[in-house]
Every structure is written in structure tokens, then in C-alpha cells.
Amino acid sequence: MKVDGREIPVSGSLLQPLARRTSDILRVVFALIFLGAVIAGSVITRSEWDALETSVSDIVGILSPEVSDTVYLLYGIAIFALPFAILIQLIVGRRWKLLAGYAAAGLIAGIALSFTGSGLAAPRWHLDVSDRLNTFLSQFLDDPRWIAMLAAVLTVSGPWLSKRWRRLWWALLLLFAPIHLVVSSIVPARSMLGLAVGYLVGTVIVLLVGTPALEVPLESAVEALHRLGHRITAFRVITPAGSGPLVLGASRDGEPEMIVELYGQNQRSRGAIRQVSKWLTLRSGESTPAHASLARSVEHRALMGIAVADLGLAASKPMAVTALDRGWELYARPLSHGAPIVTLRTDNARPRDTLLEMLWDSLGELHSRQITHGDLRASEIRIDDGQALFDGFSYAELGASEAQIQSDTAQLLLTTASLFGVEPAVRAALSARGSDRILAASGRLTKSAMPSRLRKPIPNSTALLGSIRDEVSNQTDIEKIAPEQVTRFTRNQIIQLVLLIGLVYVAYPFISQVPTFVTELKTANWWWALAGLVVSALTYVGAAAALWACASELVRYRNLLIMQVANTFAATTTPAGVGGLALSVRFLQKGGLGTVRATAAVALQQTVQVVTHVALLIFFSVTAGRSADLSHFVPKSTTLYLIAGVALGAIGTFMFIPKARRWLRNEVRPQLTEVLGSLAQLARNPGRFLLIVLGSAGTTLGAALALWASVEAFGGGTTFVTVTIVTMIGGTLASAAPTPGGVGAVEAALIGGLTAFGLPVGIAVPSVLLYRVLTCWLPVFCGWPTLRWLQKNDMV
Numbered sequence: 001m002k003v004d005g006r007e008i009p010v011s012g013s014l015l016q017p018l019a020r021r022t023s024d025i026l027r028v029v030f031a032l033i034f035l036g037a038v039i040a041g042s043v044i045t046r047s048e049w050d051a052l053e054t055s056v057s058d059i060v061g062i063l064s065p066e067v068s069d070t071v072y073l074l075y076g077i078a079i080f081a082l083p084f085a086i087l088i089q090l091i092v093g094r095r096w097k098l099l100a101g102y103a104a105a106g107l108i109a110g111i112a113l114s115f116t117g118s119g120l121a122a123p124r125w126h127l128d129v130s131d132r133l134n135t136f137l138s139q140f141l142d143d144p145r146w147i148a149m150l151a152a153v154l155t156v157s158g159p160w161l162s163k164r165w166r167r168l169w170w171a172l173l174l175l176f177a178p179i180h181l182v183v184s185s186i187v188p189a190r191s192m193l194g195l196a197v198g199y200l201v202g203t204v205i206v207l208l209v210g211t212p213a214l215e216v217p218l219e220s221a222v223e224a225l226h227r228l229g230h231r232i233t234a235f236r237v238i239t240p241a242g243s244g245p246l247v248l249g250a251s252r253d254g255e256p257e258m259i260v261e262l263y264g265q266n267q268r269s270r271g272a273i274r275q276v277s278k279w280l281t282l283r284s285g286e287s288t289p290a291h292a293s294l295a296r297s298v299e300h301r302a303l304m305g306i307a308v309a310d311l312g313l314a315a316s317k318p319m320a321v322t323a324l325d326r327g328w329e330l331y332a333r334p335l336s337h338g339a340p341i342v343t344l345r346t347d348n349a350r351p352r353d354t355l356l357e358m359l360w361d362s363l364g365e366l367h368s369r370q371i372t373h374g375d376l377r378a379s380e381i382r383i384d385d386g387q388a389l390f391d392g393f394s395y396a397e398l399g400a401s402e403a404q405i406q407s408d409t410a411q412l413l414l415t416t417a418s419l420f421g422v423e424p425a426v427r428a429a430l431s432a433r434g435s436d437r438i439l440a441a442s443g444r445l446t447k448s449a450m451p452s453r454l455r456k457p458i459p460n461s462t463a464l465l466g467s468i469r470d471e472v473s474n475q476t477d478i479e480k481i482a483p484e485q486v487t488r489f490t491r492n493q494i495i496q497l498v499l500l501i502g503l504v505y506v507a508y509p510f511i512s513q514v515p516t517f518v519t520e521l522k523t524a525n526w527w528w529a530l531a532g533l534v535v536s537a538l539t540y541v542g543a544a545a546a547l548w549a550c551a552s553e554l555v556r557y558r559n560l561l562i563m564q565v566a567n568t569f570a571a572t573t574t575p576a577g578v579g580g581l582a583l584s585v586r587f588l589q590k591g592g593l594g595t596v597r598a599t600a601a602v603a604l605q606q607t608v609q610v611v612t613h614v615a616l617l618i619f620f621s622v623t624a625g626r627s628a629d630l631s632h633f634v635p636k637s638t639t640l641y642l643i644a645g646v647a648l649g650a651i652g653t654f655m656f657i658p659k660a661r662r663w664l665r666n667e668v669r670p671q672l673t674e675v676l677g678s679l680a681q682l683a684r685n686p687g688r689f690l691l692i693v694l695g696s697a698g699t700t701l702g703a704a705l706a707l708w709a710s711v712e713a714f715g716g717g718t719t720f721v722t723v724t725i726v727t728m729i730g731g732t733l734a735s736a737a738p739t740p741g742g743v744g745a746v747e748a749a750l751i752g753g754l755t756a757f758g759l760p761v762g763i764a765v766p767s768v769l770l771y772r773v774l775t776c777w778l779p780v781f782c783g784w785p786t787l788r789w790l791q792k793n794d795m796v
Contacts, residue, residue, distance in 0.1 A: 012237025014216045014246065022269040024207040031200040038196040075179050078172055082150055086157050086169065093160070101156045101209045108205075109152035109198040110145045144194030147176065151195050155202025159211035216246060216262060217325040224322045224330060225250070230258065243270055245331070256335060258319065263329040268294040286486045288374070288397055288404075297394075298329045304371070304396035305333070311369060313362055315382045315389040336391050338384025345419050352420050353428060355383065360432030362388035363412055372400035376411040377454055378419060406484075409433065409441035411454055417468050418458045426471045435476045442472045443484030521766070524713045529770060532709030535702055536775045540564040542698025546608065547584065549691040550601040555591035559795065563587045566790055569783025572776060581606070583787075586796045596670055605692070612696035617728045620721050703727050703775060707750070710771040714763045718754065726753035747772060 083106065090098055150173055158166045176191060222232045231253045238259070239247035245261040252258060271294065278287040291297040302318040309317035315336035322330050341359075346352050359381065366373065373380070374395030382389045397404060409429070416425035429438050444450065445465045455461040469481050544560040563583070571580030581602055588598035704724040711718060727750070747768055754764040790796045 008218075008222060008232060008234060010218065010235045010237075013240060014218075014237065016241040016246075016264075016266060021207060021210075022266045022273065024203070024211065024266075026269055026273075027203045028200070028207055031196070031203045035196040035200050038192050041192075075175065079146070079150070079176070082169060082172060083153055086153055086161075089161060089165065090157055095157075095160055098157060098160055098209075101205050102153050105152035105156040105198075105202050105205050106149040109148040109194075109201040112197055112201065113145045113148050113194055144190040144197075147173075147191050147194035148198035148201070151198025152202040152205070155199055156205050156209075159206065211265075215326065216241075216264070217328050220324040220328070221260060221262065221330055224324060225260070225320060225332065228320050228322075230255075230320075230332075235260075241266065243267075250332075259316075259333050259335060261331040261333075262324070263294055263298055263331070265327055268327070271297060281487050283486060283488055286403055286407075288395070294327075294329055295323060298331050301394050301396070302331060304393040304398065307398060308366070308371065308390060308393060308396065311365065311371075312387075313366060313390055314393075315384070315391040336382055336389075338382035338389050340379070341381040341383060341388075341419065342378050344383055347421075349424070352424060355388075356416060356420060356424065356428035357432065358383065358386065358388040359412060359416060360428060362390070363408065364432065366390070367400070367405050367408065370399050372397050372404040372408045373411075374404070374408065375451075375453065376408060376415055377457060378415050379457070381415070403486075406437075406441040407444055407449070409437065410444035410450065413438075413441065413445065413468055414450060414454060414458070414461070414465065417464060418461075422464070422467050422471045426468060426475055430472075430475060438472060439476060439478060439481065442469055442481045444486065445469050445472075445481075446483045449484055449486045521770075524766070524770065526713070528709050528713035529774070532706045532713065532771070533774050533778075535709060536706040536779075538702030538705070539699045539775070542695040542702060543567075543605075544695070546692045546695030546699070547588075547601065547605050549688045549695065550605045550608075551588055551591075551593060551598075552601075553688075554593060555588060559591070560587075562786060563790065563795070565779060566783045566787035566796070568776070568779035569787055572780050572783075583796060587790070590795050605696070608692050609696040609699065612693055613700055613728060616697060616700055617725070620724045620728070623721050700728060706775050707767070707771045710774065711754070711759070711763065711767040713770060714767050717763055718757055718759050722757045723754075726750060726757065729753060 087099075087102065090102060154169055154173060158170070161169070173195075218235065225232055230250075232250050233253055234251040236249045236251075237246070238249050239245075241262070241264065245263045245267055248260045248262065250258050250260045271291070275290045279290070291300060298321055302321045305314055305316070305318045308314040315338050316333045318331065318333050320330065320332040324330055341355070344351075344355060346355075363373075363376075373390055373393070374397060375392050376390075377392075380390060380392040382391060400408075413425060413429055416428070419425075426438075433441075445468050447455070447462055447465065450461075450465065458464060473479065473481055540561060544557060544564050548555065548557045548560050567580045567583050570583040584602045584605075585595075585598045588601055589595060593601065701724070704720070704727040707727050708720045708723040711723060729749075750768045750771070751761075751764050754767070755761055759767075787796070
């Protein structure tokens, strides 16, 4: 690199990794969203858009036919000339390397929209000028391939053009929509598709070939530093640009090397994303004030560095902050003095305790001046002349709040525990800051409260955070440290929101059937309906008894019975009832069982439930005898072959994929061993085994009795044995449905089963709907407040 006739060597790669080009990646994401919106609008709501465009065209279409022809012709000429004008600009600007990207963008965009159902279709441009809409120029104006080519080449070349020309060309291209409306026409959907496809192609090529923002303005940096009295002779790359700045070591004539950090467009985009994500996820008191621009952010860092240096606690003091070409920002500082704390790690108690005391003394001095660091990683801490010094200051704040001080304390706890061990780190913290402050800060020793930049460099940081909390509890004789909520929404609140959305989704089909169902209810026998409601309670009693026995009677049966009501809500609002299983495991864990033991208890209950279900099905099928035609429920041979193929495929997957085998060995095998061990214990305890079987049978027979009572409420016409078979077979088939709670599938299976056994449709439909109200919807609406009560009492 030559600057003012001097050759300044640069060692190392200046190119930013592809995965770190935040601005270019955001542009691709936006293009994908735009293309998806155009496709969705064309497929789903195109007729509504056409009607709207026609109405707008009637309002703004004030031009006479002759003037409209002239406007259309002039715009067609402009659109036809646009790519050639861009090409000329690139040639005049000597952007020779960009010509390949220009040509590739136009070619790919044009070919992408030339594929049809019959293959590759060539453009049908012609010279017929007998009608305005069929002129040669209008062919370009309405052809999606031409619009796509224009959008692609303009997206690729735009970053290299001046801002004035770039805005002019984009305005000219996007005028095709209002031009169509003004001349009393409708914007062709295919033209909008061409615009979206061309923009996507262009953004992908820009991501691959880069933009001027990737060109590091080293010449501008050398000139700026020279004006400040620093004559640079060479650069070496210390850290390539990524989520952080490009860090360079700059050699100077007769002076020590200085550190130059350069921030570009991608750092600006990443910083904006980080600020928005913090604002969305963190509470208002937890996030620092947003910076209006990249320049303000760099200036803030420099000012905080100066403030800390004036206290004698900074490892380096800023030397220069200035703006460079193409929107880059420069931050220069001397080499940090002192030894990195990582290099002083020791297990010797005396020097270790001395180091810990230095760290907490320096942090206490910062906090006494209402300054927080915000990024207390080991790489930002140094020791010099018996004092701990800090570096970085990108997240430092003046006038810090109590929450930010607690966050600093928790960060230093994590860093010192990773370097010197949990017990001495906690002991030093308690000695320096007192138990009250450390207890308050320990609530932030969680994954959500600890920034990822501190957690990532530390192996197994999540487990370490838990160990620190436990050690603080042990040394302060506090039974449990409650985690501090720093996010706007807790995990439980998010889960509840998802469950409520699932409830609305599954309830919508039922709501549409309410008017018909209400009409049918006028003829129902309410005593049978009440009997069905009472009998359906057997399912909760049976399920609670079975799970209580599977858990070796280690939890209270009353609480298990209450949990079964909440379980109905969780199981109904999630596919295949997985929410109910997860809730049961969580309840047992809160009741004192370990994770493996709780999972094994639920698995044991489900295993016995399936075996009991199959046994009852066989028994009632034999009892039904020849009078019942069960052929309606026997799958076809094709279905059986498909099931067998899927099973073999799953077996092959687990046999030949190492990760799948490890999952079976490390996750499934311990739980399976626990279940088999529980079954062996049951064989030696027939009383508990009988209770589990009776509870499982009560669950199945309670559902069957509720359906039979519902059928009798509308006049009956079938036997209890028949209804039991329908309940078990229909419920089994519907359990494979992907819809939450099996909504739709359960109703269809039960109605089909009842009608297959000869029950009239007029009785089967309202009977099944009443059965679902009694066993599903009423418990669901009772289950929501029950689940909230369990969460409030820390039982799930």
C-alpha cells in the first residue's frame, strides 16, 4: 500500500469472513422476505389487490389516452436504456472487476424467470407498434425478466455508484408501479415477481463479491493518524473484522507500536441488531441507552476510557478517535500495559488471594465513582504494579444503576471462578463486597442474565454458574437464591403464550360448530350428560393413582390429582399430548424426584397404560363377537406396508448414524434401564402393580363411559361394548394426528366409528361433540387457572 509515495506494508488478511458480513446478510434476508410476500400476495390475495389497484387507478388515472401513451412511451425508453446507462457508469469509473458480477446478475435473473412448465422459454419481444400495450418498449416494461435483470444489475452495481445516481436509478425502476396506475392499468403481478427475484439475485451476488464497505480505508487511516502526529510505517492484522472491529498493530517511527481498531458498515449493522434485540428482550432497566450512530458508540467508548484512565484504573488510554472514508470509524490506543490476568492463574493460595483482592478493590473503586465496566472478561483484565487494571470499555457506563453494578459483580464472580476456582472466588467476593451485595448479584448468575460474550470463552459455563450460586448459598447459609428476571418475558410466560395460541387454534373448529350443537342440545337428556361429566372424572382419578404408584408414592396423591386437571390443558394445546408428558415430569421433579427417576416414572405409567389399553381392546373385541364388524378399523395392506417401511427406516437410521446411536446409548438407555428396573420391582410388589393397572384401566374405561353416556343423552342406540371399542380404536388412530389435542381427528374417528356400527349420523355427531365438551373443553378451561396455580406455588 502506497500513501504519499511511501510504501506501507500490511501483513495478514483484511477481508472480513463471509458469515460476518452483517449488512449483506441482512440485505439477503430482506430480499427473501420481500419475495415471499410477493408470492403470497400473488397466490393468496391477488384478486383483492387487483380490485384495490383498479380503484386507485380510477382515482389517479387523470391523464387522457394521448398523454398516457406519451408517458408510457417515455418511461419505456427510460427502462430500456437504464442497464446501458449503468454499464457506461461502471466503465467510466473503471470498475472492471465488477463487470463480471454485473453480467452474472443480469444473466441469472433473466434465466431464473425463463423457466416454465414446458422448459426454458425465450423472450417474445417484437416490433409490432400497432397498439400501445404491444409496442416494443412496452414489452420490456411488462416483461418480468427485464425488470428482474434491471433489479439485479442495479443491486450489484448500486453500492459502487454515487449516492445521487444510485437513488435516481432506483427511483426510475420503481416508478413502473405508479406509472401503470396513472395510465389506468393494473400493475402486473409478474413484474412485481421479477422485481423481487432480481433483487434477491443481486443481494446474493453482493454477498459473494462484496461492496465498497469491505474495502478497509487504510490510506485514510494513515493520513488521519499522520495529522495527529503519528507516522505509520507498517500494519499487521491482530484480529480480523467480525462481530467486533478490525484490530491492527501499527508500527511508528522511533515509537512503540500502537493499536488501531477500525469499525465499518458491518459492525454498524451488527451493533444496531444488538441494540434492538436488547430492547426487545431485556427489561428497560437492564439495557444501556442506545447509541444513535456508530460514531457516537466509538466516541462513548473513548470517553469512558479517558474517565477510567483518569482514575488510574485503565490499562490503556485512547489516543485518537476519528471518522474515515466510506463511513468507517477509527479508534487508536497504545499497547495495554500490565500482564493479562490469565497468565497469572495459580493454585497457590497466597498469590491467588492477593490477585482476587486486587480485582475486587479495583472494581469497588470503579463502582464508587458510579462507573460500570459491563464486559469483565478475563481478556479485559490486567495486573500492573500490584493493581488490577481494566481494558475495553465498549460496554462501560457512567452514572450506573444498581442493576448494572450487580451485573458487573456477577460477571467478575464468573470470571474469577473460571480462573481460580469457585470456592476461593466466592470467598474473596464475600470478603470484599459483603454478603448482601453478593447475594443480590448472585441472582444474575443465570444464562439469560449473563451476556454470551462472557459465557462463550468459558467451558461448560452454564454448569459453572450453577456451581457459583450453590457455593454462595453454602457460604452465606441461604437455602436458595432466586434468579433475577432480567428479560421482559420469562420462559414460563412464553410457554403460556404458546399454549394459549394453541388453545385458540384448536378451539376454532369447535366454535364454528357451536350453533348446530346448541340446537341439538335442546333435545338432549341432561341427566345422562351430567352422568357423563361425573364418569369422566374417573380418568383423572385413575391417571393420578397410576402415576402416584409409578413414582413409588413419593409425592402427594392430592397434588397429583390437581396436576391431572392442569395436564389436560397442556396435553390439549400441544401435538400428540407431549405437553402433558413434560408437565408430569416437571411436577415429579419439583416433588423431589431426580430427572431420570421422574422421566422413568412417566414412561412406566405410559407403558402400563398402553399394555392395559391393548388388553382391554382385545377383551372387548372378543366380547363383541361376530355381532361387531371390526373391518372398518383394520388398516389397508398399503398402510401396513408403509408403517413397516417407516419402522425399518427408523431402525436403519439409528444403526448407521453415530449421533443417533450415541443418543440411544446416552439418553434412551438409562431411562429404559430405569423403566425395566421399575417393572422388576413391580413384579415383587403386586399391590402397587395392581394399583397402576386399575388406574390405567380407569382412564380408558372412564372415557368410554363418558362417550356412552353422551350417546344415551341423545337417545342411545348402541351398547357399551361397542362404544368402548370405538373409543379405544378411534382414540388410538387419532393420537397420531399432528394437531394439538387431536382436534378434528378425534371427532372424525369417533363419529366414523359410531356410524360404522350402525348408529345414525344425527345421533353420532351431537353425541361426540357433547363427549368432547365434557372430556376436553371443560377440563381445558379449568386446566389453565390450575396450571397458573401450580406455577405460583412452585409445583411445576
